[in-house]
Amino acid sequence: MATSGKGRSPLVAPKRTRKAPARPAPRRRPAVRRGGRRRGPLAWIGAVIRWAFRLVGGLAVRGAAVLALILGVAVYYFYTTLPPVEELLDGRARGSVTMLDRDGAIFAWRGEQFGGQIDAATISPNLRNAVIATEDRRFYRHFGVSPRGVASAVAINLREGRGPLSGNGGSTITQQTAKLLCLGVPYDPAVWETEAEYEADCREGSLWRKVKEAVYAMAMEAKYSKNEILTIYLNRAFLGAGSRGFEAAAQRYFGKSANQVTPAEGAMLAGLLVAPTRYAPTNDLQRSQDRASVIIGLMEREGYLTPEEVREARAHPAELSAAAEARAGGYFADWVMTDAPDFLTRKTTEDVILRTTFDPRIQRAAESALDYIFDAKVREGSKAQAAIVVMSADGAVRAMVGGRKFKGVAGQFNRAIMAKRQTGSAFKPFVYAAALELGYSPNDRVMDAPLTLNIPGSGPWSPRNYTGEYRGEITLTEALEHSINTAAVRVSEAVGRENVRKVASDFGIDSDLAAGPALALGASESTLLEMTGAYAGILNGGSSVEPYGLVELRLKGNDTPLIGQTGGLGERVISQDAAQQLTWMMSRVIEAGTGQRARLPGREAAGKTGTTQASRDAWFVGFTADYVAGVWMGYDDNTPLKGVTGGGLPAEIWQEAMSRISEGLPARPLPMAGPRAPAMQHAQPYAAAPVYGGGGAVAQSGGVPARGESFPDAAERLLQDVLGGLFGR
Known part of the structure; x- marks a missing residue:
């Protein structure tokens, strides 16, 4: 209905209020034990895995932290123990040995260098x-x-x-x-x-x-x-x-x-x-x-x-x-290390300098000569060994080859100084040295004929010559020249074995020398170094030498030697006259005797061959005016050499080595002298087959003085003997 007039309310629709929909009543949850929610099996597994990961992760983090702490402590501990760098540069427990040659150049090292x-x-x-x-x-x-x-x-x-x-x-x-x-x-x-x-x-x-x-x-x-x-x-x-x-x-x-x-x-x-x-x-x-x-x-x-x-x-x-x-000086360096006390060489805690007699040129000559002969004249694969020593007349060792195929490491078997071998006829010069010293002449005569000696406790002993032949009456020079065994024994018995033994010993052969008559034939053993040193005594005029390689020893950085020369010339053994005559006799060995393969064209040389029983050892030792060199050849197990005598391969090795060693050196004459005067004529030669009794006394006049009898008395007795005199002096 319409209204009019003031004060009338406007027509407005009444305000509606929206009503919220009614909520349904909540459903009652079923009761769950311990207030939890019911889960399926997969949920349980996932939960366990998540829990395990959280646990492991936590432990890992904590463990890593602990390990990091331990590592840090360990690193810090070692850090505090580390010394300055300079103290860590030389950590050797032992010292070193540096060897200088005769000219002062380094040629070898030993120890920790x-x-x-x-x-x-x-x-x-x-x-x-x-x-x-x-x-x-x-x-x-x-x-x-x-x-x-x-x-x-x-x-x-x-x-x-x-x-x-x-x-x-x-x-x-x-x-x-x-x-x-x-x-x-x-x-x-x-x-x-x-x-x-x-x-x-x-x-x-x-x-x-x-x-x-x-x-x-x-x-x-x-x-x-x-x-x-x-x-x-x-x-x-x-x-x-x-x-x-x-x-x-x-x-x-x-x-x-x-x-x-x-x-x-x-x-x-x-x-x-x-x-x-x-x-x-x-x-x-x-x-x-x-x-x-x-x-x-x-x-x-x-x-x-x-x-x-x-x-x-x-x-x-x-x-x-x-x-x-040069392979660390080889055998020479090993040998010279034994010349000084261990605490200054093999067990030194200091750095040591050794000045030596070593000559690298001579060493190379000796090594190359040995290699040349073995390559050219020894069958491939042969296990035969050889050694060489070269020295001056005063005993200064210049080179040493202790065997074939040195392996370059210290301490190998050195046949030049370690192997004691029978010397054979290389010993005979000392028999004739004793005779010459007692007044005999190179031209005096001796009988080369069959000989039998009665050895107490052993019975008869009959030396034989290598050739099986006999020359009859010959000079002492011829006897040495051709290496006559019967003659050497007769001369040895004549002058007295003790005299021969003393001469050899005084010349430096320190090995036990045979007591019987086989002494004259080199039945005793010796080293090549000893034999070469003994021959050096002949070259230097009759004085003994002690072979040496060390000249002086000092600490590195110190010029004052702690040890000086360890060898050299010693006492006189025979007179200079006897030495010079013996040198002449030995030169004939090379010129016309068993050592002709050792000849050095245009250069005088003297020496002696040596071959032992069954050819187990073969030697040649000789000298020029400059150097003495000794060569030995044989097998380490004493196997006999086949077709090798001292006048064969050893003489050839010697000749090859000395030719190389002497290259560039002026040819100097040997200090030698022949017989001073013609020998007296003998009334008769020796008896053909003298027989000696025990102890060296003459049982039957065989043309030799009785042991202990002076040479003038022997000469007078022998001249009156019905068989004639032996040595007509």
């Missing part, structure tokens, strides 16, 4: 780069341990069928340095009986040991710079042939400092790290060069060498120095 401290910053880049390329190309990028390197090494080992820790170890240079330092444990003789046991313990490859090495390596990385770690490594690494450190090795193999090596030389030195003895160039140069070629390839891969430098290095591989080629 340390060439002096070097710095990684100043050594040749060729050497530094070769070491890093070979051993640890990530050296400048890791913290002492290379996880990538370890993983790679484990994979390689497993792939090659080894255990994960066998073979490749993935060790960094820092870890290798830790091993060289033996984790800071010094050598203690009270703990390890030998240095070898100590070294073996330091190189133990157990898992625990590798963990300790890793910790020690990290401590080193914290303590030292990379350059300092590399410096320690370069100074302590063993590189074969007694060389400790790269400076010693460079000097040992190349005769130069580690600061000067070429790429080829640096590669060869770095190649020694994997197996120092196997790859030592003194053991097998070709093998060492092949290994160096591999290292050169690694250096190229790392960008250290250009292709042109690689071609040059491979085209001109590293070669040994002259001293290194």
Whole structure:
């Protein structure tokens, strides 16, 4: 309805209020035990897994924190024990011996040689780069341990069928340095009986040991710079042939400092790290060069060498120095090491310098002569051995060959000084030396005829000549010249065995000398060094010598010798006149006798052959005016030589050696003199078959003085004898 007028309300529809829909009554949840919600089996499994992960994660975090703490403590502990770098550069337990030849040049080393401290910053880049390329190309990028390197090494080992820790170890240079330092444990003789046991313990490859090495390596990385770690490594690494450190090795193999090596030389030195003895160039140069070629390839891969430098290095591989080629002085160096106390040589803790009598030129001549004769005249595969000694007339030994095929390591069997062998006819000069000293002349006569002696306790003994022939009455010179056995025995019995024994002993043959008449035929044993020294006494005019090789011993850096010369000239044994006559007689051995193969055209020489019973030993010992040389040949097991006598191969070896030794030297005459006056004519020659009684007394007049009878009395008796005189003086 309409409205009008004021005050009337407007027409408005009534306001409606929306009513919320009624909620349905909540359903009652079924009761669940312990207030939980019923879950399916998958929910339970998921919950357990989430719980386990939370537990393991928590434990891992806590464990890692604990391990990190332990590692930090361990690294800190080792860090506090590390000394200054300078104290770690020379870690040798023993010292070294450096040997100088007669001219003062180095020719041999023994012990652990340390060439002096070097710095990684100043050594040749060729050497530094070769070491890093070979051993640890990530050296400048890791913290002492290379996880990538370890993983790679484990994979390689497993792939090659080894255990994960066998073979490749993935060790960094820092870890290798830790091993060289033996984790800071010094050598203690009270703990390890030998240095070898100590070294073996330091190189133990157990898992625990590798963990300790890793910790020690990290401590080193914290303590030292990379350059300092590399410096320690370069100074302590063993590189074969007694060389400790790269400076010693460079000097040992190349005769130069580690600061000067070429790429080829640096590669060869770095190649020694994997197996120092196997790859030592003194053991097998070709093998060492092949290994160096591999290292050169690694250096190229790392960008250290250009292709042109690689071609040059491979085209001109590293070669040994002259001293290194001499194989560490060989037998001579071994021998001279015995001339001084052990605590200054083989067991020295100091660096020692030995000045010696050694002559490298003469050594090479002797070795090459021996090789030449064996190659040319001895069947291939023969096990026959030979030895040579060369010395001056005063006993200074210039060269020594103790056998064929020296292996380049110390301590081998030296036949020149260790082998005592029967001397055979090489002993006869001492028989005639005794006769000449007692007044006989080279032209006096002796009977070469069958001879039988009654030896008390042994019965009859009949020496025979090598040829089986007899010459009748001959001079003493002819008897020596042709090495007549019966004559030598007659002369020995005439002058008295004791006199012969004394002359030989005074000349330096220290071995036990035979007591019977076989003394004259060299039944006694001696060494080649002794025999050569005894002949030196004949050359020098009749004075004994003591063979020597050591001139002086001093400590490195000290000019005052601790030990001086150990041998030389001794007392006079026979007169100079007797020595000169004997030298003349021995020269006839070479000119017209059993030693003609030893002739030296244009040069005077004297000597004597020697062949023992059954040809087990063959000798030639002789001299020129400059040098005395002795040669022995035989088998180590005493097997008889076939077709070899002292006048054969030994004389040829002697001739070849002395020709090379004398090359370039002026030809000087021997100090010799022939007979002073013609010998008296004898009324009759010797009886054809004299027979001696026991003890050397004359049982039947056989033309020899009785033992103990003076030579004037013997001459008077013999001149009145119905059979005539023996020695007409």
